[in-house]
Amino acid sequence: MSALLPVINHLIQQNREAQAALSAFAGKTLALHAAGVQITGTFNEQGFLECARNAADTEIRFNAGAVQKVLQGQTPGVGDVSVSGDTGLGVALLPLIGSLRYHANDDLSRLFGDAAAGGISVRAEKAGHTAKQIGLSILEQLGDFAKEPEAPVVDKHTLSAWSHEVDTLRDDTARFEARLAKLEERNKV
Structure with missing residues (x-):
């Protein structure tokens, strides 16, 4: 859903350290699934997501329990998140995505x-x-x-x-x- 990319990019922009780290993944495509919403984007050199033109290199899926835990201020557990595709890439991106905070x-x-x-x-x-x-x-x-x-x-x-x-x-x-x-x-x- 490309309509949500500006929202995710706004979060990335507010978290400069995560943005710098995400820029290292330029050209890699991420599919993120959470709360019934799917966002797919390719990282650019500035660490922002752009509309993906190719299949995702990795997919990170948060189940409903993970979303509820986040909303309650808790940290999701290992069973609340699944990574498929390039698991090494997914595991590297997961803490960076998880560190994004809205200010x-x-x-x-x-x-x-x-x-x-x-x-x-x-x-x-x-x-x-x-x-x-x-x-x-x-x-x-x-x-x-x-x-x-x-x-x-x-x-x-x-x-x-x-x-x-x-x-x-x-x-x-x-x-x-x-x-x-x-x-x-x-x-x-």
Whole structure:
């Protein structure tokens, strides 16, 4: 899917050390499979991926468990990733691909300036932390509830209603954070 190449190249650009290392693989073609998406590209001399005109030299495939682990901040295990084709090339590329990190502050600074980017980043981090704490608390409560000997089996309707309430709480928290941010802005003036 060549439409995702600019996204991957943006990540590569934000990670200069990985970009320099990837430039050593100029002319090699990689097929990357993750979360139902396939990206195939050939590395150029600058370490960026270009549309591939030939078959992949190596394929790296992340199974669904690997994607979930990454989203949860965990490191995928050996069984979560498979490499085919030129396995030596795949094994060499895997840590470089895995080291790519998105740095939102870079983009926010470019769009809004350094001062605004810092404020946006802090508020977003606080909101994310709050949402994560709420989620962990709910999971903990569910775990405690399930341990009760008289715990009823929840039907689909009850679970759906509860899920809707959790979504509403999350949305309310996000709106609250936005209002706080606006109030902070007004107080600065």
